[in-house]
Amino acid sequence: MVPRGRHIVRVCLGTACYVRGGQAILDLLKKEFNIEVNQTTPDLRYTLEVINCPGTCGLAPVLCVDEDVHGIPEPVRAVEILKEYA
DSSP states (O other): OOOOOSEEEEEEOSHHHHHTTHHHHHHHHHHHHTOOTTOBOTTSSEEEEEESOOSOGGGOSEEEETTEEEEOSSTHHHHHHHHTTO
């Protein structure tokens, strides 16, 4: 049993998201929070996951936090969005 964070952070790596920078977002979040995919931050705030397609290709690349979907124009914006959930 692995504890899950208060917020589940999902980075889309489906085709549209991957081509438009999804991997860069994932890499930035892994570095920023010092965790790997399917791990939780030590403060139990975030769990990082990968999804293949939430069906919002027009917003690609996409970051989902809990039930909220965010189109991310550049990777650094992902960290700013997560700070809103702190």
